Amino acid sequence: MIEHDGLELSWLGYATLRIADDDGTVVYLDPGRYGVLDGYEGNDADVVCVTHDHHYDTDGIRTVAGDDATVVLFEGINSHRIERNVERPADLPYEVRDVDAESDIAVDGAIIRTTAAYNEPDGPHVRENGEPYHPKGLGCGFHVTLDGTSVYWPGDTDVLAGHEHLDVDVFCPPIGGTYTMDRHEAADLASRMDPELVVPVHYDTFEAIETDAEAFAADLRERGVAVELDE
Numbered sequence: 331m332i333e334h335d336g337l338e339l340s341w342l343g344y345a346t347l348r349i350a351d352d353d354g355t356v357v358y359l360d361p362g363r364y365g366v367l368d369g370y371e372g373n374d375a376d377v378v379c380v381t382h383d384h385h386y387d388t389d390g391i392r393t394v395a396g397d398d399a400t401v402v403l404f405e406g407i408n409s410h411r412i413e414r415n416v417e418r419p420a421d422l423p424y425e426v427r428d429v430d431a432e433s434d435i436a437v438d439g440a441i442i443r444t445t446a447a448y449n450e451p452d453g454p455h456v457r458e459n460g461e462p463y464h465p466k467g468l469g470c471g472f473h474v475t476l477d478g479t480s481v482y483w484p485g486d487t488d489v490l491a492g493h494e495h496l497d498v499d500v501f502c503p504p505i506g507g508t509y510t511m512d513r514h515e516a517a518d519l520a521s522r523m524d525p526e527l528v529v530p531v532h533y534d535t536f537e538a539i540e541t542d543a544e545a546f547a548a549d550l551r552e553r554g555v556a557v558e559l560d561e
Contacts (some may be wrong), residue, residue, distance in 0.1 A: 332558050334500055334527050335479045341560040342366050344535040345385050347483055347502055348375075348394075351476040355439040359472055359483045362390015364535050375399045376438040378424075381447060381485040382469025383407055388417040391424075400425045400437050404444075404470045431470045441475040445496070447485030455488055455509060463509045473498070483531065486510050494522040501525040504532030505546050506539025513546040521553045528557040 332339045340348040343366030347359040357377045361367060363385065372394035379402045380386050386407050395401065401419070405428040409418045419426050429435065431446040447469045449455040449462035456462050464486050471484035473496065482498040489511050501520055504510035510532060511519065520528045528550055533541045543559050550557040 332527075332529060332560050336477050337479050337481070337500070339481065339500065339502075339529055339560065341502075341529060341531050342370065345381070345483070345486075345504070345532050346390070347481075347531055348372075349474060349476060349481050351439075351479075353439060353477060355476055356396075357440050357474055357476065358394045359474070360385035361394045362387030366390075366535070367393045370394075373397075377402060377440050377442070379442065379472045379474070380404065380407065381471065381483075382464070383412050384464075384469075384486060386412060386416060387414075388422065391422065395424055398424075400427060402427050402429055402435075402437060402442060402472075404428075405430050406468055429470065431467075433470075439476065443473040443475075444470040445473060445484065445493075446490060447471045447487035448490070449488050449509075450490075453488050455507075455511075482525075486532070489515050489519045493519055496523065498523055498525045500527045500529060502529050502531050504539075505530040505543065506533035506535075506541050508538045510539075513541050513543070513549070517546055517549045517553070520550055520555055520557075524555070526556065528555060529560055530557070 338350045345360035350356045375394045433444040448466040473482045481500040483502045503516035505513040505516045547557045
């Protein structure tokens, strides 16, 4: 767990991030998949945010969500095209709110803004046939503000125009590469954004996203950017 400016941040593996403020508001981002929540006792979330189909895990949502939780889903999530055993959003026993890639909403003490998240067709994060792993319109990133401190998880995405202009206190970039920006791209972006703290996520869960997180951290520290690894 990492403490910063009245917030507690815990990276639980893959893309699962828990954020809590001093007032007791708890937000989870992309909970579950690949066993990262096996044996985890949560059920404390006020808000659960899911960026896209690949991170839509209803077992994970049920593990972290409190009884009165609100689930914030990217509008493009479609359970019928997910080749895993998941529930339809309409069948979840929580309030469900849909967002697009340009939303700005308030939910249970949290201000939640969204950004576009995708791989550029002419970029490095594409399949062998040239198709992006995450085409435009598939998902979003979440910029979450609790008690005046903002945390930004950009989702499964390349570095996109406009990212560097966002006002972010804690930046949580994916650094695993293959499907998202890699550690070098994420470090370059973080140095331009100049957040108060960087906490990387979305790496080392499986072979395709293995990376050298210590080298990422050393790179940022050499540039004068504060970084902590929550491993």
